[in-house]
Amino acid sequence: MILYTNIGELSWSTGGTKPQTKKLSNVWLRVKDKKILGFGTGKPETTSGYLSIDCKGRLLTPALIDCHTHLVFGGDRSAEFCQRLRGKTYQEIAAEGGGIQFSVTQTRSKSEDDLYATAMHRLEKFRRRGVTTIEIKSGYGLSIDAELKMLRVIQRLKANSDMKLFSTCLALHDAPKDMGKNAYIKACTDELLPKIAADKLADFVDVFLEKGYFSESSVDTFMQTATQLGLKVKVHADEFADSGGASAAANWKAVSADHLQAANPEGLSKMAQANTIAVLLPGTSLYTRIPFASATKMREAGLAMAVGSDYNPGSCAIENLAFLACMAGVHCGLTAEEVFASVTTNAGMALGIQKEKLQVAEGNSLDFCLWPFHSWEQWVADAGQTMPMETYINS
Numbered sequence: 001m002i003l004y005t006n007i008g009e010l011s012w013s014t015g016g017t018k019p020q021t022k023k024l025s026n027v028w029l030r031v032k033d034k035k036i037l038g039f040g041t042g043k044p045e046t047t048s049g050y051l052s053i054d055c056k057g058r059l060l061t062p063a064l065i066d067c068h069t070h071l072v073f074g075g076d077r078s079a080e081f082c083q084r085l086r087g088k089t090y091q092e093i094a095a096e097g098g099g100i101q102f103s104v105t106q107t108r109s110k111s112e113d114d115l116y117a118t119a120m121h122r123l124e125k126f127r128r129r130g131v132t133t134i135e136i137k138s139g140y141g142l143s144i145d146a147e148l149k150m151l152r153v154i155q156r157l158k159a160n161s162d163m164k165l166f167s168t169c170l171a172l173h174d175a176p177k178d179m180g181k182n183a184y185i186k187a188c189t190d191e192l193l194p195k196i197a198a199d200k201l202a203d204f205v206d207v208f209l210e211k212g213y214f215s216e217s218s219v220d221t222f223m224q225t226a227t228q229l230g231l232k233v234k235v236h237a238d239e240f241a242d243s244g245g246a247s248a249a250a251n252w253k254a255v256s257a258d259h260l261q262a263a264n265p266e267g268l269s270k271m272a273q274a275n276t277i278a279v280l281l282p283g284t285s286l287y288t289r290i291p292f293a294s295a296t297k298m299r300e301a302g303l304a305m306a307v308g309s310d311y312n313p314g315s316c317a318i319e320n321l322a323f324l325a326c327m328a329g330v331h332c333g334l335t336a337e338e339v340f341a342s343v344t345t346n347a348g349m350a351l352g353i354q355k356e357k358l359q360v361a362e363g364n365s366l367d368f369c370l371w372p373f374h375s376w377e378q379w380v381a382d383a384g385q386t387m388p389m390e391t392y393i394n395s
């Protein structure tokens, strides 16, 4: 049993399409059996039997949630980043054997133990930044065996970390170089999906829906099969060009569609009707100089917005989620309230968690961060420079 006392400000986001920030000053909060037992202002009536934590008048918020990462991979692509700064294009680097295919070769060559150790180290970097819930995608295997290897690594991370991890099969990240695209899609549908469902190796399936990669019609059977097997759906949609990704995500009743810089307004409206969350990934835009997604367009469509890091070896090596949320405010046009929601309540919704379960409310299980701030506005304006003083995993 834990009793948080002397909380200067307790803030959380209501989430959804028009998120409000709830805040209480001078607060105590009790947690019993991993659930919030109660909270109130002033001094608590009883402290006996509780482990008491003095929050010293600082800001307590729900811990951060990263709803989009690719943190299991082999190899190092920092030289590519430097080549881009020297003026080389992504296409030139890819033609020389770099890009995603480099990550595929490296990931295939690494043992499960190696991939596990490096991924666990990366997870700890996220935790230090206040992230306790995180989604991790496969997608650098691009063969049935190598995708299964990546998913087993994520399963092992789940078993051995106290963070809450969600696993996503992104076997359709790109077409493999050593197999035809249609044959690969068919193998993923007929062999990989049943195996994943039987061994509970993924919570979600995801696909890179983009001109030159995969189209809605080419992967429709894959997505329908995944749904029938009980897997939920996410989509990498319309990052570079309007490829009908937003509309496809709505058709598949996807939990989220991510990127969306080039999505058309009709597709975004369809997403809103399907309750699909829009996930903005500003880190990729900052890191590779592609346009930012427009929060204005998404707000007009009636979408709830989350922000993910898109942490990956090539197009965003930034694990500072609070910084990226602030950048989504500056560059995509999120309001301060939307910034706060984007990496807490709305990020949880992008992982299929009910909005009601993400509120500071009796009976809910929430992790918390204690920040050396006096208000949630200070947290937004700090742009992720400051680590939490403590991170409490209660769930």
Ligand SMILES: [Zn+2]
Pocket (backbone or CB within 6 Å): 068, 069, 070, 236, 310
């Ligand atoms: Zn991604």
